[in-house]
Amino acid sequence: MLALNNYLILSAILFSIGTIGVLVRRNAIVIFMCIELMLNAVNLTLISFSHYLGSIDGQVFVFFIMTVAAAEAAVGLALMIAFYKNRESIDVEDVNMLKL
Amino acid sequence: MESIFFLIVAAVAVLSSILVVTCKNPINSALSLVMTFFCLATLYVTLDAPFMAVTQVMVYAGAIMVLIVFVIMLLNIRVEAVKRGSHAVFAGGAIGLFLLFQTVWFLGRGTLSGATGTMDRAQVVKVGHIELIGKALFTDFLLPFEITSILLLAAIVGAVILAKRKI
Numbered sequence: 161m162l163a164l165n166n167y168l169i170l171s172a173i174l175f176s177i178g179t180i181g182v183l184v185r186r187n188a189i190v191i192f193m194c195i196e197l198m199l200n201a202v203n204l205t206l207i208s209f210s211h212y213l214g215s216i217d218g219q220v221f222v223f224f225i226m227t228v229a230a231a232e233a234a235v236g237l238a239l240m241i242a243f244y245k246n247r248e249s250i251d252v253e254d255v256n257m258l259k260l
Numbered sequence: 261m262e263s264i265f266f267l268i269v270a271a272v273a274v275l276s277s278i279l280v281v282t283c284k285n286p287i288n289s290a291l292s293l294v295m296t297f298f299c300l301a302t303l304y305v306t307l308d309a310p311f312m313a314v315t316q317v318m319v320y321a322g323a324i325m326v327l328i329v330f331v332i333m334l335l336n337i338r339v340e341a342v343k344r345g346s347h348a349v350f351a352g353g354a355i356g357l358f359l360l361f362q363t364v365w366f367l368g369r370g371t372l373s374g375a376t377g378t379m380d381r382a383q384v385v386k387v388g389h390i391e392l393i394g395k396a397l398f399t400d401f402l403l404p405f406e407i408t409s410i411l412l413l414a415a416i417v418g419a420v421i422l423a424k425r426k427i
Binding site: 162166167168170173181193197203204208210215216219220228229234235239241 | 307379
């Protein structure tokens with residue numbers, strides 16, 4: 161059996177790549193996809209802990225994370241469509257309407 | 261054998277997630293993200309969680325990614341014209357690498373402890389994975405499950421109100 165740390169380090173790498181994507185990219189939809197990537201890295205952590213601790217609870221948490229991700233996808237994409245209607249762009253640099 | 265399989269799947273997952281960040285065209289990013297999701301589903305199978313793998317493919321690679329691709333095509337987004345300045349790329353990369361270094365450092369020092377349960381491969385095969393999850397979901401986690409339904413209701417109403425032109 162593989163050591164737990166293999167899975168945790170893979171998950172850490174995926175999470176860091178997602179973080180870099182959120183910080184570096186300007187397209188709001190790509191940022192959104194990077195957030196999904198980070199959520200999936202956390203899911204991998206939870207499932208591997210669930211396997212190595214012999215408990216089903218971690219997998220139930222993954223269900224709730226998936227639900228939150230689905231709700232986030234629906235609301236986030238609706239926000240992007242509303243923003244695109246106003247500004248003809250989904251570049252995050254253009255999101256400055258609350259600025260004085 | 262197991263570790264070679266893990267290495268291959270992990271390498272594909274990391275490569276395709278790097279493509280998600282580096283691709284200029286959002287459609288290519290979305291397709292690489294689907295690839296990452298499939299790799300993670302494969303890892304879930306090796307971790308004795310076959311039902312989670314199926315859910316991952318159906319919910320993430322199916323529903324959520326179709327929604328994202330649909331929005332990308334609906335908005336007809338052009339390829340990103342102006343890249344972010346090199347300072348921002350450098351700062352973002354440095355923060356991400358620092359996060360990775362920190363996590364790996366802590367992982368190297370930590371050990372697995374805490375109460376262990378009784379679930380193992382034999383039980384998953386004997387009882388069935390869906391039965392185990394269903395039992396936990398509808399007994400120990402009944403209240404969170406009900407709250408989740410309210411969250412989904414709020415998301416439906418919010419999405420409709422945000423995307424509608426006139427209410």
